[in-house]
Amino acid sequence: MIEQILKIFTEKLSRPVSSPEEDLFESGALDSMVLVELLLELEQSLGVTIPIADLDIDSVRTVRSIAELAEAATKPVAENVAG
């Protein structure tokens, strides 16, 4: 998931991120515009829908934390599909 999100930042958002730990606010890679596009990309490319209510500042601060959020969002969906 981390690799896929790094790839989205570089290829889809034109905001290359150097590491999963980079503080995206400090580096300027993430602002509200990029955040919307990121959420759209997660839906379109990876089929992951992150509920807006789950977002807080720290959950989107690094690629690693975004990946955790995305993985958490995938699980219930997978169970539903299985069930």
Place this chain on the structure above:
Amino acid sequence: MNRLLQQMVSAQARQRPQAPAIVLQGQRICFEELDSLSNQLARALKQAGCERGDRVAILMPKSIPAIAAILGTLKADCAYVPMDASSPSARLEVMIRTCEARCVLTMGAAAARLPAVLANLEKPPFVGWMGPNEPQGVAAAFGWQDLPALPSGPIDYRNSPQDLAHILFTSGSTGVPKGVMITHANVSHYVDWCTNYFDYRPGDRISGHPPLIFDLSTMDIYATLSAGATLYPVTPEMSLLPNKLADFIREAELTQWFSVPSLLNYMARFDVIRQDDFPAMKRLLWCGEPFPVPALIHWMRKLPHVQFTNLYGPTEATIASSYYTMPRVPASETELTPIGVACAGEDLRVLDESRNPVAVGEIGELYIGGAGLSPGYWRDPEKTAAVFFPDPLNPGQRIYKTGDLASVDANGLFYVHGRTDSQIKSRGYRIELGEIERAFNAVAGLKECAVVAVDTGGFEGATICCAYSLKDGVELDSRQLRSRVAELIPSYMVPALWLQLPALPQNANGKIDRPNLRTQFQAMKGGVASTS
């Protein structure tokens, strides 16, 4: 108008000393404290050498100390020059050099870069440290901890309403930011209209969303504080997540929200506003660019108890020059929202190329006259003369050429239809594409470069796109290029879309074919090409 901006705030400190003036993330300051603190700061500035008419750069994040610093500067008979702490050092240096700042008031993250910003200046300003724990290397003339020892009582002012209150730098097409000079009278005239028309009252809780470098922020600060209402500054971090921002508006029980429409569009897209949400809210205002009509309809249906008003006006005519309060929800998504009619004391005219009025419904260029007109650009008579002209109808007065295309309908309502030049709006920021191209010119290895704007259907206005080609043998990817130009221009100017080509397309005249590039970027994003 015989008032100075700081006097409008001090009057409230006498009337309601304990009422909250500013509330920000659990911190609050009452009118009396704000008045005393800014008196102390004014004394510190004067003791350190500031004289009437000097410029004081404010390099601080939006905060209670930043607003105290602004008022303290005015009380020292100086003009403040707000600067974006996230701007590249090179750009900060240009602005400080251009305005010949006597002093820089600073705190927080900007401090680390301050030595680099000041190192090359012939006459470096002295530094006032506005936060706790002055870091090493700042060498401040005075600090926050020195203020309590200074007298906090009223100060005598020598400034008149015609003196400068602030200088606001905006993007310049030649690559150098232009400093728009704004007087106390410019702002107080608008504040009188604004507080009267919108009926600001003590007890109102009013948002402060625009950054301090936008002139829209001066409406929030002075209209709110002069009315004895409470200002709720909104930091960039607070508005990053639409759900959190809605929580904040709800919990703070704001009575007025004012921002650029891109943010309102963003909140609409995420559907974070409930039906009949924000019951305390009376007014929602926007300015800076058109509010996309589908999002406006969304907001108006969700909040039927709120008055929605569109404000329009360039910095050169101070905050806003015209207004339009929506009489009803727009009937269709393609209905153009008017910019309305002139605010009291202001004058809007649509003129042709010979500066004669155009007929009803015809498109011409919008000119503004009246009380809001800036004296011009800081130490730049040439640029001033290019857009400020003698008013043919009122001898001795001036009119300002906005660069906006406009028309007037039979009811006297004004409409804007785009630009006459390559200036664009992105997230409310006014950007000259030429300034971005200039920054690329400074990067070695580039053969050609063109910056165009494309409307990608996003919510933040135009998307800035850069197409470039490289000299033979040079290897430079968009990531490296991005980081080079980010050292020269602020992040809101850095292109979001990149395209490396063997050579840029040319039109029949041998010039770069910008429409062709816009179409290519449009295809990359699946959006609609803009005419900018």
